[in-house]
Amino acid sequence: MVVSALFESPAVAKVLPTAVRQNVERWAEHVNVLLAVRNPAVVQQMAPSAIRGLFLRHGRRDEPTRMQASHEAYFDWSYKSDFPELLALYHKAKRMQWNAATDIDWTLNVEPLSPENPLLPHDFLAWDYLRGLGVRLTPAEERKFLYLAISWMLSQFLHGEQGALLASAQVTEAVPFTDGKFYGATQVMDEARHIEVFHRYLETKLNKCYQVNDNLFTIIDSLMHDARWDMKFLGMQIMVEGLALGAFSMLHKLTREPLLRQALRRIIHDEARHVNYGVLALRDLYTRQLSERERIEREDWAFEVSVLMRDRFLVHELYEEEFEGKISRRQWNGFIDACPGMSMFRTTMFSRLVPNLREIGLLTDRVLPHYERVGLSRFMQGRSTLGMEGDDYVDERAA
Numbered sequence: 173m174v175v176s177a178l179f180e181s182p183a184v185a186k187v188l189p190t191a192v193r194q195n196v197e198r199w200a201e202h203v204n205v206l207l208a209v210r211n212p213a214v215v216q217q218m219a220p221s222a223i224r225g226l227f228l229r230h231g232r233r234d235e236p237t238r239m240q241a242s243h244e245a246y247f248d249w250s251y252k253s254d255f256p257e258l259l260a261l262y263h264k265a266k267r268m269q270w271n272a273a274t275d276i277d278w279t280l281n282v283e284p285l286s287p288e289n290p291l292l293p294h295d296f297l298a299w300d301y302l303r304g305l306g307v308r309l310t311p312a313e314e315r316k317f318l319y320l321a322i323s324w325m326l327s328q329f330l331h332g333e334q335g336a337l338l339a340s341a342q343v344t345e346a347v348p349f350t351d352g353k354f355y356g357a358t359q360v361m362d363e364a365r366h367i368e369v370f371h372r373y374l375e376t377k378l379n380k381c382y383q384v385n386d387n388l389f390t391i392i393d394s395l396m397h398d399a400r401w402d403m404k405f406l407g408m409q410i411m412v413e414g415l416a417l418g419a420f421s422m423l424h425k426l427t428r429e430p431l432l433r434q435a436l437r438r439i440i441h442d443e444a445r446h447v448n449y450g451v452l453a454l455r456d457l458y459t460r461q462l463s464e465r466e467r468i469e470r471e472d473w474a475f476e477v478s479v480l481m482r483d484r485f486l487v488h489e490l491y492e493e494e495f496e497g498k499i500s501r502r503q504w505n506g507f508i509d510a511c512p513g514m515s516m517f518r519t520t521m522f523s524r525l526v527p528n529l530r531e532i533g534l535l536t537d538r539v540l541p542h543y544e545r546v547g548l549s550r551f552m553q554g555r556s557t558l559g560m561e562g563d564d565y566v567d568e569r570a571a
């Protein structure tokens with residue numbers, strides 16, 4: 173924190189033009205994030221993506237992003253079927269396909285600023301904390317803030333879904349078993365449908381879409397460039413999808429907006445299968461086929477990325493749009509940390525992710541002290557998602 177503290181000091185702030193100071197604050201924060209990663213191998217692996225995502229902000233450009241994929245496509249001309257659980261998941265996925273254009277009632281009217289059927293509950297955000305920073309909002313401004321917050325969240329879901337679409341297509345090419353390729357093909361279709369839903373909702377109902385978050389871009393960039401299919405799998409199916417599933421089910425419980433509830437319910441059923449695919453395929457690989465050195469590398473990577481995901485989704489796109497210049501980034505980060513909605517999200521997300529890491533053999537005695545140190549080991553004994561169905565995540569009592 174020393175670097176950002178230097179740039180936030182009144183003496184330094186006075187001599188820097190505002191725009192420069194804001195950029196320097198941002199960069200200093202990113203440097204601190206990288207310094208906080210204790211494992212040099214993980215830093216080395218993530219660094220090129222962090223430079224593109226955090227410092228150069230490739231995701232914020234008004235042009236498409238081109239990424240060089242380097243994985244190996246794997247053909248099996250024998251078509252042998254030797255993974256019965258994945259074959260069963262494939263058949264199930266075929267039965268459960270749905271049409272985003274007709275199975276959701278798009279005629280429902282959404283009024284984002286109306287107090288009826290609120291998109292998010294009022295106490296999602298820490299209003300008192302914000303007042304403590306000298307920011308006073310009227311009730312109408314508070315409703316607008318909640319609308320922007322849900323728009324930010326759904327925008328990141330949308331961008332994450334695009335990452336999932338491309339990652340699942342890559343894994344379908346690279347995975348070395350036919351049953352996995354069959355199942356993967358259904359996931360590619362699922363992810364396209366999720367993009368269709370979130371994009372249509374944002375564009376036609378909320379009329380607002382944020383650019384991809386720099387940290388999310390960095391993770392996607394890193395997975396796209398990694399040549400190893402199991403790392404794409406670990407990153408996307410276990411970490412990103414695990415967090416998304418937690419976020420979707422949490423939001424389904426919190427929102428009172430009927431169309432969003434319909435859409436999330438459908439998507440949660442698909443995501444439950446995706447996470448199961450990841451757990452089934454990696455449990456087999458990690459517990460039986462990896463060398464110790466390879467497993468240790470994945471244990472360390474999963475731990476560091478878990479911490480980054482917990483600490484770095486700080487809604488900075490909304491800050492830069494509405495609050496930059498009014499409060500500092502550090503004050504904003506404190507506000508986001510204090511929001512009840514954000515801590516609920518974190519709890520829900522890690523209550524599934526950590527048991528899944530245990531299930532695939534990446535929570536060994538060697539790394540457990542790290543999880544204890546950052547307060548994540550309390551999720552260790554929870555239920556993994558293996559065998560859980562969409563309905564297990566959807567709280568019908570809240571309907």
Ligand SMILES: [Fe+2]
Pocket residue numbers: 333336362363366443
């Ligand atoms: Fe998805």
Ligand SMILES: [Fe+2]
Pocket residue numbers: 336363413442443446
């Ligand atoms: Fe997914």
